[in-house]
Amino acid sequence: xxxxxxxxxxxxxxxxxxxxxxxxxxxxxxxxxxxxxxxxxxxxxxxxxxxxxxxxxxxxxxxxxxxxxxxxxxxxxxxxxxxxxxxxxxxxxxxxxxxxxxxxxxxxxxxxxxxxxxxxxxxxxxxxxxxxxxxxxxxxxxxxxxxxxxxxxxxxxxxxxxxxxxxxxxxxxxxxxxxxxxxxxxxxxxxxxxxxxxxxxxxxxxxxxxxxxxxxxxxxxxxxxxxxxxxxxxxxxxxxxxxxxxxxxxxxxxxxxxxxxxxxxxxxxxxxxxxxxxxxxxxxxxxxxxxxxxxxxxxxxxxxxxxxxxxxxxxxxxxxxxxxxxxxxxxxxxxxxxxxxxxxxxxxxxxxxxxxxxxxxxxxxxxxxxxxxxxxxxxxxxxxxxxxxxxxxxxxxxxxxxxxxxxxxxxxxxxxxxxxxxx
Amino acid sequence: xxxxxxxxxxxxxxxxxxxxxxxxxxxxxxxxxxxxxxxxxxxxxxxxxxxxxxxxxxxxxxxxxxxxxxxxxxxxxxxxxxxxxxxxxxxxxxxxxxxxxxxxxxxxxxxxxxxxxxxxxxxxxxxxxxxxxxxxxxxxxxxxxxxxxxxxxxxxxxxxxxxxxxxxxxxxxxxxxxxxxxxxxxxxxxxxxxxxxxxxxxxxxxxxxxxxxxxxxxxxxxxxxxxxxxxxxxxxxxxxxxxxxxxxxxxxxxxxxxxxxxxxxxxxxxxxxxxxxxxxxxxxxxxxxxxxxxxxxxxxxxxxxxxxxxxxxxxxxxxxxxxxxxxxxxxxxxxxxxxxxxxxxxxxxxxxxxxxxxxxxxxxxxxxxxxxxxxxxxxxxxxxxxxxxxxxxxxxxxxxxxxxxxxxxxxxxxxxxxxxxxx
Numbered sequence: 001x002x003x004x005x006x007x008x009x010x011x012x013x014x015x016x017x018x019x020x021x022x023x024x025x026x027x028x029x030x031x032x033x034x035x036x037x038x039x040x041x042x043x044x045x046x047x048x049x050x051x052x053x054x055x056x057x058x059x060x061x062x063x064x065x066x067x068x069x070x071x072x073x074x075x076x077x078x079x080x081x082x083x084x085x086x087x088x089x090x091x092x093x094x095x096x097x098x099x100x101x102x103x104x105x106x107x108x109x110x111x112x113x114x115x116x117x118x119x120x121x122x123x124x125x126x127x128x129x130x131x132x133x134x135x136x137x138x139x140x141x142x143x144x145x146x147x148x149x150x151x152x153x154x155x156x157x158x159x160x161x162x163x164x165x166x167x168x169x170x171x172x173x174x175x176x177x178x179x180x181x182x183x184x185x186x187x188x189x190x191x192x193x194x195x196x197x198x199x200x201x202x203x204x205x206x207x208x209x210x211x212x213x214x215x216x217x218x219x220x221x222x223x224x225x226x227x228x229x230x231x232x233x234x235x236x237x238x239x240x241x242x243x244x245x246x247x248x249x250x251x252x253x254x255x256x257x258x259x260x261x262x263x264x265x266x267x268x269x270x271x272x273x274x275x276x277x278x279x280x281x282x283x284x285x286x287x288x289x290x291x292x293x294x295x296x297x298x299x300x301x302x303x304x305x306x307x308x309x310x311x312x313x314x315x316x317x318x319x320x321x322x323x324x325x326x327x328x329x330x331x332x333x334x335x336x337x338x339x340x341x342x343x344x345x346x347x348x349x350x351x352x353x354x355x356x357x358x359x360x361x362x363x364x365x366x367x368x369x370x371x372x373x374x375x376x377x378x379x380x381x382x383x384x385x386x387x388x389x390x391x392x393x394x395x396x397x398x399x400x401x402x403x404x405x406x407x408x409x410x411x412x413x414x415x416x417x418x419x420x421x422x423x
Numbered sequence: 424x425x426x427x428x429x430x431x432x433x434x435x436x437x438x439x440x441x442x443x444x445x446x447x448x449x450x451x452x453x454x455x456x457x458x459x460x461x462x463x464x465x466x467x468x469x470x471x472x473x474x475x476x477x478x479x480x481x482x483x484x485x486x487x488x489x490x491x492x493x494x495x496x497x498x499x500x501x502x503x504x505x506x507x508x509x510x511x512x513x514x515x516x517x518x519x520x521x522x523x524x525x526x527x528x529x530x531x532x533x534x535x536x537x538x539x540x541x542x543x544x545x546x547x548x549x550x551x552x553x554x555x556x557x558x559x560x561x562x563x564x565x566x567x568x569x570x571x572x573x574x575x576x577x578x579x580x581x582x583x584x585x586x587x588x589x590x591x592x593x594x595x596x597x598x599x600x601x602x603x604x605x606x607x608x609x610x611x612x613x614x615x616x617x618x619x620x621x622x623x624x625x626x627x628x629x630x631x632x633x634x635x636x637x638x639x640x641x642x643x644x645x646x647x648x649x650x651x652x653x654x655x656x657x658x659x660x661x662x663x664x665x666x667x668x669x670x671x672x673x674x675x676x677x678x679x680x681x682x683x684x685x686x687x688x689x690x691x692x693x694x695x696x697x698x699x700x701x702x703x704x705x706x707x708x709x710x711x712x713x714x715x716x717x718x719x720x721x722x723x724x725x726x727x728x729x730x731x732x733x734x735x736x737x738x739x740x741x742x743x744x745x746x747x748x749x750x751x752x753x754x755x756x757x758x759x760x761x762x763x764x765x766x767x768x769x770x771x772x773x774x775x776x777x778x779x780x781x782x783x784x785x786x787x788x789x790x791x792x793x794x795x796x797x798x799x800x801x802x803x804x805x806x807x808x809x810x811x812x813x814x815x816x817x818x819x820x821x822x823x824x825x826x827x828x829x830x831x832x833x834x835x836x837x838x839x840x841x842x843x844x845x846x
């Protein structure tokens with residue numbers, strides 16, 4: 001693919017890169033799905049990236065807060081009105097028996113419909129249902145929140161533009177219960193928090209923005225909301241929504257008397273308002289991928305212009321922290337050093353890439369590949385490593401190659417990654 | 424519930440305890456599902472326990488191994504034969520329009536059946552499909568593995584004993600590709616590894632065992648397999664299966680020529696054999712809960728016999744590492760100390776329980792509650808803490824109360840938890 005082509009279609013350039021480097025599974029459905037902000041088959045790197053994003057969300061929203069509790073609800077339920085599941089063999093039977101009379105078909109259909117299981121389309125309802133049993137967790141004191149991440153099933157209608165995509169979306173959802181008098185302040189608070197969070201891991205934070213939703217965009221009966229947006233090269237999309245739902249949904253969900261739903265706001269007793277904060281984490285992954293992809297131009301020593309693509313994912317999010325390569329030399333000895341180092345890294349949780357298993361390409365080409373994968377550091381073990389213990393460390397972002405002693409490497413990486421997480 | 428009742432029905436005793444202490448959501452479906460080794464609605468503690476178990480599995484099988492790659496596949500697919508999904512509103516429409524003629528019904532049914540999406544029933548197929556694109560990850564060198572954790576949908580037929588349960592199971596699956604000549608050694612290797620892993624976190628390791636599957640238990644066409652079993656008080660159940668699938672499933676999945684599926688075994692080129700290692704993580708959670716529940720008898724100073732239940736979950740798995748309580752005294756000052764400490768714990772990833780938010784019960788009763796929750800340590804902040812900085816630390820397993828200085832607490836816990844993880 002040439003440069004002009006890349007500029008013309010940044011989406012397919014990004015998705016091709018993701019396919020090439022194990023971020024997404026091969027196949028048109030996967031790139032089409034991710035492009036539309038839907039779940040896809042992720043490869044090892046894409047899975048790690050998504051897990052890292054989800055992990056950071058969980059730390060920020062749940063683990064670091066005393067008043068937010070993580071929950072997990074069933075994906076399917078008996079009484080939803082969402083997406084129905086029927087057993088495949090029942091359907092297959094009907095397909096194969098083409099000679100069925102209409103009556104038989106109708107009878108079969110009724111049988112199938114008796115199996116009443118529905119797949120959730122969002123996480124909100126499940127969290128609202130947990131409100132009552134959760135009140136005692138906090139001794140009925142407002143505010144508090146219930147949080148969950150997980151798969152939702154959002155099939156598209158034929159006239160939507162996501163036909164041929166997967167129907168799966170991984171949502172991360174916080175449902176925040178607070179007193180009515182503070183709900184608009186809390187909406188502001190969470191909007192700031194969430195925007196800050198998205199921007200924390202961004203290379204270009206200004207591509208993330210918020211907008212108030214009002215007028216025609218407003219969902220029926222809901223006072224107001226905020227959207228967190230990401231400006232993709234191909235258009236702006238919604239990453240996350242924050243809605244002030246008032247008490248309507250809570251009352252709809254629970255057929256209790258109002259008194260049974262009330263909590264304490266200081267000395268007063270009130271029916272809480274609900275703020276629903278819901279992020280699409282598949283689209284979030286795509287946003288970070290898109291945001292971190294840089295085109296770097298570089299003149300070589302023969303005055304030729306080269307363009308490199310570098311996936312400058314935040315050190316905390318980058319799926320591979322370090323790749324291990326070997327230079328030419330005594331293969332089995334070098335490999336042994338590589339394997340030993342790799343094991344050391346993996347044991348302390350530094351994700352490492354066994355580049356030495358690959359057929360040896362030129363170092364230039366290997367580095368270009370690792371840049372596209374977003375690998376933070378590349379270690380090259382050479383013959384001199386065997387003698388002196390020194391090896392080369394290349395930094396993705398500075399492209400500078402340093403010589404370090406093998407004993408310094410592990411503490412250096414641990415310090416680097418932990419420092420990056422604290423920014 | 425009295426003691427005799429507990430002994431008579433250990434299952435409902437355990438499930439009641441789980442419901443009482445936020446391990447599972449209230450409602451009969453959740454306890455019935457968990458009892459049958461199926462997913463249920465988890466409360467904050469149950470979710471943390473399950474996440475901890477999954478995290479340990481991932482570390483053991485994927486993160487610490489250079490040759491195992493994590494993947495994530497779609498939950499639903501277009502060509503499976505598993506569980507079909509149809510849109511809820513289509514079904515609702517049919518329910519409401521009772522006057523539909525048979526012809527109309529048949530037409531509707533055909534429309535619904537056109538929407539061909541199926542929900543996965545296991546993780547094996549998805550991993551097998553990724554075999555070809557994954558070969559280049561390892562430069563076509565055997566052995567290597569693909570791993571995934573995630574939800575599978577396993578609806579029960581009417582004559583099974585899991586009616587009224589959820590159909591969801593969280594599986595953790597490793598698909599290992601190796602040369603045919605080494606496959607039985609690898610099956611042994613993984614059996615040892617997996618049994619060791621289950622036992623590592625157990626209070627009573629001997630309740631976990633393995634058995635070879637042969638004769639009538641054998642799946643059709645499959646040479647042999649192994650099951651990891653857990654001996655629940657109410658019977659023995661299968662936690663995990665390890666199957667040597669030969670090359671049959673791989674050939675069935677890929678319509679490629681054999682040559683395209685071949686990998687390198689040293690200098691030879693072979694068609695790999697497949698070992699599928701699949702654990703039911705919901706049942707795993709139940710096994711650890713059951714395994715760690717101890718009945719401790721204790722004589723009080725009036726010579727009365729008391730029975731305590733203690734959930735002695737492994738320190739690495741225990742969802743709450745420390746609970747913070749306050750003794751009677753100047754409420755707002757004590758609370759401030761509690762909140763400060765809690766925040767400090769949460770920031771370094773020590774999950775802490777805000778016990779001080781609860782209405783103050785007797786210390787005896789609080790400790791009994793925390794023991795049932797499996798809380799590792801209880802801190803009590805009292806009036807003297809404000810003056811001297813000293814507080815009481817109670818250990819769940821020894822029941823010993825120590826006095827420590829507030830500045831020593833955080834490093835002490837961090838060291839304790841990290842040491843427990845290394846055993």
